[in-house]
């Protein structure tokens with residue numbers, strides 16, 4: 312049985328980790344933190360977790376016993392995991408960071424976008440970017456995994472087959488993306504108020520979003536050279552879900568796109584290439600770890616258009632983090648992650 316610690320257990324990805332780990336056959340949550348709610352019993356904050364975590368109490372991070380765990384998930388803002396990583400890995404604890412501390416390979420790029428120096432560039436260098444569909448073998452051996460961002464998961468998996476096959480012009484990639492409001496975390500901000508976010512649809516981060524360098528990094532690796540990407544996120548009046556509509560000019564218009572995607576993701580447990588002509592929707596993945604993709608070539612164009620949907624809290628965060636944990640501990644990759652999407 313793997314002993315799990317969660318730093319940041321009161322946020323949306325934290326409670327999603329708790330929900331998914333409650334169904335995991337080989338892992339149990341031993342430590343959970345909150346600074347504001349230390350001393351509160353987990354089921355008192357989240358009645359959905361009653362009868363699963365009745366003995367679990369939120370603790371201050373330094374009193375939670377994180378060093379006694381086998382793995383610690385950081386479901387915290389950026390900057391928290393890197394401050395504690397050295398002490399934990401020295402104690403033999405593996406780390407999966409759901410924030411950005413171990414995503415960007417170049418510490419200078421991290422510093423530019425996150426406006427803080429990287430606390431442990433040596434550990435960043437040995438860490439692995441946790442996109443199993445790309446880095447599965449390296450994740451198995453990793454002590455520290457930087458779990459991908461929600462948009463970066465959908466956008467990279469959507470573009471990857473095209474870039475790896477070299478069938479698109481990488482100077483003109485467009486990612487038009489939408490997210491439900493839980494993507495912003497469990498906090499009060501003006502644009503997340505009910506009267507602002509409901510019955511509304513807004514672009515944000517148009518001048519530059521922190522997920523841009525992460526996506527560009529992954530796409531450049533897949534393409535073998537830098538790419539030019541326009542990435543525009545939007546806030547939709549939904550709670551969960553990411554919808555990424557991706558466009559790329561085809562350099563080989565004769566390419567059988569459907570066959571390309573089916574071949575690339577054959578055997579992938581959590582990427583579902585839908586039949587030709589399909590249009591996915593976010594509720595087909597709600598609360599599940601599946602990312603569904605449909606690929607099209609719009610009539611009258613030489614464009615590839617990819618439609619990718621995921622649940623931002625599952626394949627976009629906590630589910631993928633558990634997928635990574637499973638790989639790091641030699642467990643079946645899908646352990647605890649087999650639940651189907653919730654309808655309606």
Ligand SMILES: NC(=O)c1ccc[n+]([C@@H]2O[C@H](COP(=O)([O-])OP(=O)(O)OC[C@H]3O[C@@H](n4cnc5c(N)ncnc54)[C@H](OP(=O)(O)O)[C@@H]3O)[C@@H](O)[C@H]2O)c1
Pocket residue numbers: 318319320321322323324325344345346347348372385386387388389391409410411459460461493494495496497498623624627628
């Ligand atoms: N929401 C998503 O869809 C999503 C998807 C992918 C990745 N992520 C990333 O995952 C991370 C967590 O996101 P979230 O949406 O779950 O955030 P959230 O709802 O705002 O929760 C943040 C959690 O971190 C704790 N925390 C905050 N500052 C801390 C500190 N300095 N030290 C220790 N704990 C601290 C908070 O509890 P206390 O303040 O009580 O300690 C809270 O439990 C973020 O980095 C986010 O970018 C989120």
